[in-house]
Amino acid sequence: YLYFLEAVGACPKWKTVDGFEMQFGVNYLGHFLLTNLLLERIKASAPARIVNLGSVAHIFGKIHFKDIHYERRYYSWQAYCDSKLAIALITRELAKRLHGTGVTTYCVDPGACHTEIFRHLAKSRSIDYILNKCRGISYKSAKHGAESIIYCMTEPSIASESGYYY
Secondary structure, eight states: OOOOOOOOOOOSOBBBBBSSHHHHHHIIHHHHHHHHHHHHHHTTSSEEEEEOOOGGGGGGGGOOOGTOEEEEEEEHHHHHHHHHHHHHHHHHHHHHTTTTTTTEEEEEEOOSSSSSSSSSOOOOOOHHHHHHHHHHHHOBHHHHHHHHHHHHOOOGTTTTTTSSEO
């Protein structure tokens, strides 16, 4: 199994060492590169699964091909949404390209969990108040959030499914 858990959310305008916007670099490009570097070995190990960490935020995403480095405008939340859209799209594309190889792909949204992913979100008293209230009501523990990830990694009944969003 290949599972990507690393994610950065709504951070300041930081760049990777390669000059890419940090969230796009960490949440998408790093996963894309490692998957491609390991792909022949993954196919040779079939049956195998590639599980990407998704987010419902992808529905607000848009790939800005003419401004991939966010030189014109930068909104940290939008960059996060864009990176999660890229992950959802590559999961689908890999499913098409890997059809018949015994390698399946999944994009998993663990839901809102108690983690530090949005620790860089613009701080204000009202945002802190709302986030803290929501965490107590609707946020899952990280352990509970991992259940859907583990499901996609191990559940025999979905072994023939590929490219789906959970």
